[in-house]
Amino acid sequence: MNIDTSPIAAIATAPGRGGIGVVRASGKNLQGLVTALFGTTQLQPRHASYLPFRQADGSIIDQGIAIFFPGPHSYTGEDVLELQGHGGPIVLQLLLARVLEAGAELGLRLAEPGEFTRRAYLNDKLDLAQAEAVADLIDASTEAAAKSASQSLSGAFSKTVNALVDGVTGLRMLVEATLDFPEEEIDFLEKSDARGQLKAIVESLDQVFRQAAQGALLREGLNVVLVGQPNVGKSSLLNALAGNDVAIVTPIAGTTRDKVTETIQIEGIPLNIIDTAGIRTVDDSIDVVERIGIERTWAEVGKADVILHLLDADQGPTRADENIMAAFPPEVPVLRVWNKIDLSGHKPSVDEMADAVHVYLSAHENLGIDLLRAELLRIAGWQQTGESLYLARERHLIALKNAGAHLARAGEHAAQNDQSLDLFAEELRLAQAQLSSITGEFSSDDLLGVIFSRFCIGK
Template sequence: MAISSSLDPIIAIATAPGRGGIGIVRISGTGLRPWAEALCGQALTDRHAHFLRFVDVQGEVMDEGLALFFPGPHSYTGEDVLELQGHGGPAVLQRVLQDCLARGQALGLRLAQPGEYTQRAFLNDRLDLAQAEAVADLIEASSLAAARSAMASLSGAFSAEIQALSARIVELRTLVEATLDFPEEEIDFLEKYQAAERLQGVLDHLQQVLRTARSGLVLREGLHVVLAGQPNVGKSSLLNALAGDEVAIVTPIAGTTRDRVVQAIHIEGVPLHVVDTAGLRDTDDPVERLGIARTWAEIARAQVIVHLQDARQPGDALDAAIVARLPAGTPVLDVFNKVDLLDEAAREAATQRLGGADVLMVSARSGEGLDALRRRLLQIAGWTPGSESPWLARARHVRALEMAQGHLVQAAGHAAQSDQVLDLFAEELRLAHEALGEITGEFSSDDLLGRIFSSFCIGK
């Protein structure tokens, strides 16, 4: 979807599809008051609820409910907004919608595209781009922690950090540009204005924001965790234990799991997408071989791999072969299951042999060690249990922050050279500033905006 430049008034059903107690038809446009009052058959006081009957062009009553008029620019979109709140039956809402479209033909009233209300709020400076994205994140939040963080983003917490970083970069850019106009002072610039120290302060601040953004990205999108290991080491049992439900079939027969089983769970409000996979071994069974091929495909996509092993026989040749094939750069947790089947002496011996206190020894059957496993997964995700929820972030936000960081590092490199080249220093600062501006929409292409708003639901 390309970003819309049309100023036509728009209309949509703003409530979710299906039956409900209340349904809302929302209309937004410029100069709507005369048409809205004619539609409602009475004068409308700003931001007051008016109880009335919704009557069609033939004079037949379609429904009864509330009409609210929000004059621009003090509305969600920054334009005049009329909301008709009636009963939530699909047939009733469609009838009201179609009647409004018929009556609004002279105005050019049309159906809204997905996300077009929020798009207009952005274009009319009611929200910046990060806040606009937070609207969708708040709607889609799957946990209380995610909802709180989305609300923090919508309230401007993330945007305020970006604006503070941008202001510090602009201050440095101003000093550099002024110095470039007076070449005789160029040599003394860095020392005179403590530019290197200021730049390091910006880098430190950006690093802090980037850490929080990565944590917010995990809170929004979750962590892709793959359970891998030999057959019959308890992968399905571990998935059931983490999920608190019997989501995977468990039998004593090796190779029971032939295809992946995905279950979403939450730990401290952080969503984890845990994937149970087929056991890894050599086999002539064509169905099992297909399942094993899919297991390796899941492992290649994993953000975290839990290599599950039998605590009674750890480190055998097949486990070593599995480790050798795991992708480099992906965090791997070595977890030893069935510790409940070991007596105290065997448990102590296994712990010492495997590396001491840092070994994750668990029992999917009894639940022993599962809290430690959950803590370790959160640690890998960069999440601190019990900490204040950060604002939410998206992958594009993290990429933009990483780009800005790269340009600032390049600028610091120019500052450290004996033959300081201020025009290159200034260019890296400019690029860093533009990278940050992509987050809030200060520097954004129409194509990017179209992709963002097209992911919204209709009516928002």
């Protein structure tokens, strides 16, 4: 791996104005930078020193706190210098420019996105799953997501994955030892309880996958698209779910011309609720704007994780409603939501029928909304299990799923006794590689580049 180890610096706080801003530098030896910035002043390791931050000509940029973390006892494992000053964007830019100027002889340069955390990973301060948890913690949109990201950052997810790796490795060693000494004619599968060990590993993997899949919901959320004919109450339902008047509601058909998106939380799960233009037959009686709105509605349907098909409970089903239903993608879950039960006389309820689950509610009167929320959680697969959740990424789920497939094939070979021990061992090796890729023990340079490029600069 070709790694640039020259010192780096960047603004570590978010763009914009704030009470405090931080400029951070990292490198293998930053004593020269400290001397260039503060002269003979010595910075006591890991202690805050209140100092003036000066330009090269001695004029003061700001007054603030300097903290020096000698490597390897720092975030990156290198020497780290943090300058904490006032959070004005101009002040921070001036301070960053001064740091880069003072460190020019050391080869100090501007950091790339995620480069501080990448160095922490490369210097064994974090594994890859923990490094990703840093970005997830920053990006967390709910309290539950933040808690799960913090748990992954502490190493809980990595510890669980490493335990699986250890289990697979131990079993693999037994299998390969038997292959190395066939003359002893030991009935390996029976005496070492290989099948029992494999079963225990598979059960543990299933539990980890379940926890990771639940955690992935906290990170990604669901795209929930509201679809129906004009004036069936889509915007009213969006407002009821959001608890705010985020969409305009009028009795005039076609009020919503373009999508309106609102992110809400149900049990900590982020749901991106997308209100769309009402669907009706495209003919010469509708204007160009509404025609485009209908086209965009179908585009959102194609990207939906869940479709809420709204119908008017007071009028009952129509041929147009059935035509809309028939055009939905077959692989996307659909809830048929009967709105306006305050006019029809229906009670709030949920009916599981052959075509779909039907929910009866009134968005205007806020009746049955909790039933709809519960159904959305059910479709999401959310369960309050009491288990710790890991804020998993798609690549984690893919690796866990692939490892499970290799273990399943290993079980098939184990059922054939020692005639297929070499294939048994190979499937265990492949499963081990998949699990190890989660923490970065086996990861390609390309994968690392993609992961860290999505971080913010300064982190």
